[in-house]
Every structure is written in structure tokens, then in C-alpha cells.
Amino acid sequence: MNKRDAMNEALKLYRQTSSSIPVDLSAIAASLNIQIMYPDLEDSVSGMLVFKDGQAIIGVNANHARTRQRFTIAHEIGHFILHGGAGTIFIDERRIQFRNEMSSSGTSLQEIHANAFAAALLMPDPEIDARARTMVENQIEADVAIWQLAEVFEVSEEAIKRRLADKGYDVE
Secondary structure, eight states: OOHHHHHHHHHHHHHHHOOOSSOOHHHHHHHTTEEEEOOOOOTTEEEEEEEETTEEEEEEOTTSOHHHHHHHHHHHHHHHHHHOOTTOEEEEEOOOOSOOGGGGSHHHHHHHHHHHHHHHHHSOHHHHHHHHHHHHHTTOOHHHHHHHHHHHHTOOHHHHHHHHHHTTOOOO
């Protein structure tokens, strides 16, 4: 498993379950028989995926911004698809995004893959490419394009910047 594999799995799920932007994560979760709950969690905890009595449950921090919640749900769906299994619990805390000794651990690779999956699910390649191309052709300034794309995909501006940069678009 690598990031590209994780992203391909996200695109496959998107094509099987959704054709709308913004992606309807509730519908995708329902199609996978995953329940979504919004408990009050510590600020450092974004969400978790728990398997209880055969039921997958995603817990999303009720206190986080909606765009953060959407990324968390997509991230936890990524864990479900890529790493799922009964008896497993994934708890995701906000971490500084730089390479450190944890990056080489299996858990860190799982987080990297779940993040790549979430980005590709929320901002699928065909949709992001079509919209970014249109904005380039119309010579829309980068900061305006980033804001508009973040609104369309219902993600944070930081998420859209990273996705565009990963795809080779100039975001500065």
C-alpha cells in the first residue's frame, strides 16, 4: 500500500457511491453501514473509528469546524476501507505535519494513507482538475481560486492548497 493506492481506492469509492460535489459523506458512510456520531472530544482529538458489536462508528469532534469534520469523516472512512477490521480502534489527534521518528512507524503510514484517501475522496481528481483548469483558463487569481474551490468542495483553504500543490498546480 502506498499513497497512490490509497487515492485510487478513494476515487473508486467516489465513483461507486457519489457523483456530486461536495461529496455526500453521510450517504457514503450509510452505504458502508458506518454510523457517524458527533461527541464532545478533547480539542486535540479530531475523530475516531471504532468497531463495536460488528458496527463501525465514526466519532467526529463536535467542536471542530465543519470543514475539519468533513476531512475527519473522510479520513476515518479511509481507515475503514484501507485498514478496517473488527476489534480495531483508530483515534486521530492533530499532529504537526512534518517527518519525524513516528513517520516511519506503521501507524504513521496508516495516517499518511488515510489522509491521502480523504483528500482524494473529498477532492476527486477529475473534479479538481476540471475546476482548476477552468480557473487557470479564466485567469482567476490564485487566492480567489483557492477560496472558491474550498467553498465548492466544502474543505478548508489549506486542504485545497495541499491538494492542488500535490497535483502540480501553482498555488502561490
